[in-house]
Amino acid sequence: MTNPLFQQAREAVAYADSVASGSAQGDKYEAVMKAKNALSSAFANSTDAERAQLREFQQKIDSI
Template identity: 85%
Template sequence: MANQLFQQAREAVAYANSVASGSANGDQQEAVMKAKNALSSAFANCTDAERAQLREFQQTIETL
């Protein structure tokens, strides 16, 4: 079974990135905050490989 929190974090980061680039409508600040919360939740319950990807997602969010 796939890690649901990890998937939610990945989707939240993708959405925040889309809002920041203008390809999706929404509040960028709110999207970034939701992505950060999702990343935080996912870190507690994931594998080492997922953690490495979450760190990459975190770097993406920090640049927005």
Template identity: 80%
Template sequence: MTNPLFQQAREAVAYANSIANGIEQGDQQEAVMKAKNALSSAYANCTDAERAQLSEFQQTLQSI
């Protein structure tokens, strides 16, 4: 069973990245903030493997 908070964080980061790359339309700053909040929530309740992926997601956000 997948951790729903982890999945939300993954989707939020993907959406923010899509906006940054011009694939989707939207408010980039708002998308990044939502993704950061989702990452923060996911960190509190995840496995070590998920935590490693969340770190990669955070690096993606920092590069936007």
């Protein structure tokens, strides 16, 4: 069974990364904030393996 909050966080980070790189149109600040919120929500309800990936996603967002 997949964790929908984890999936949303992954998609939000991917979108924010696309906006930051210019390959997608959108508000960079808003995309980053949505990704941060999604990461925060996902972290509380995730497995250890998912948390490790969420930390990687967080690092990506921090670098944008």
